Amino acid sequence: MRAVTTTAPRAARDVPLVRAVVGTWPRRVALGVVVGVVAGTVAAGGLARHVAADAGPARAVAGEAVATGPFDVTVRSWTVTDAVRADDLEGAGADAWLVVVVGADNADRESRRLDRTAVTLPDALPGGLALAGDAEPDRPDPTLLVRDASAYPLLQPGLPEDVALLWPVTLPDAEGADLDGGPDEPLTVTVPEFRYRDMTVGGGRRWAETGDVVLVDVPPGDVPPGIVDPPEDEEDW
């Protein structure tokens, strides 16, 4: 053991506690290891506030922008209507459209369409609504620019626009349904987050879902006038 001990620095010899801690090389090494472990734990976020595994996904309130990666998405309102693209309802086997209105600000460096998975509906829809035909909860179709009802709008970077996402739905009582009043309960939707990453297959880079999502309770709202079908006489003209 004598072979591995050395003489402590003069300052350390003058202070008993310091001499006790760094008096020999094994102690100095041990102290270094302890300091290193603590520093490494702090640097790795080991002392961050604990989040319980069952805490679930993050939540945002309606009207609050959610940074998804390629877009800042603000979920505004939802409604049910048959006054939009009424001619397409029969082909979709639907009674009406479930419409979710979002604000979308393209945060990317190039023009892009809102990701088709930008908003996902819950498994159980309120009011007895059910998705019609082949509709999928994470695939709204079509999407319309609220400003002028352009389909599948190409959004420019830094130029926010409101976009209506449509899903075809069936109503529990289609015959006696009165859609004028709209729904009266909130709808909880899921907004996934994306990360720009290298693709291992095929090469290149693209926005890929991270698996993290944000839940938003969406209040009911009105149908944006810009996407409502024009009156028939005007359409015929």
Add this chain to the structure above:
Amino acid sequence: MTEPAAATTAVVHPEPEGASAPRPRRADRAATVVLLVLAVVVGAPVARVDTWWPTLTPTTTRGDVGDVVTAGPLRVRVDDVRTGTTLEDGYDTLTTGGVWVAVDLAVSASTREASIDTLELRDAAGRDHEASQRAGNRILSRYVDPDVPEAGTVVVEVPERALDGDLVLRVLTEHQDADLDRPQAIAEIDLGRVEAPAAGTVVEVVGPALVPGGWDA
């Protein structure tokens, strides 16, 4: 198990009789050196093999307003740049939350019939704003003949802050897919600083038409 090593040593470094003890160590060193040389000889070309392949890097030709810029299969000339807050595209009146930038240009093919694939404006921050799909932009869907220029207007919707610096018009002549493919040829035309429009300014689109006299006019 030591026989192969001994045999290798005998071939590569013949030793005098009676010097058998150091042979295995020398054989190990020789094998190490051979493997290192092999790694360098194989690794060097592997690291560079991409640079030997036919390049997919786009070729970019640059010019200014008024220049006929040839980029691969196309020739392009920008004649004017206008802005407005409302667009009359011949069918509809289109509003915007930003600014409409209308680029009057002429385009022809260079060797055989061709068309523009993608047209976009790059702002000073490097953001690319693609030609609007809300407006007709009929010149973009036309196939043009070699050196028979057709003139028309392309409109692009940009946020107002995009006009804080110079704009560059980028004309891409082959399918653009940022994930997999790269365009073959690009014409970049410096538009300089483009003035923001006064409130209520209406900008109109000029329909595609042959340029009288062609490029020589």
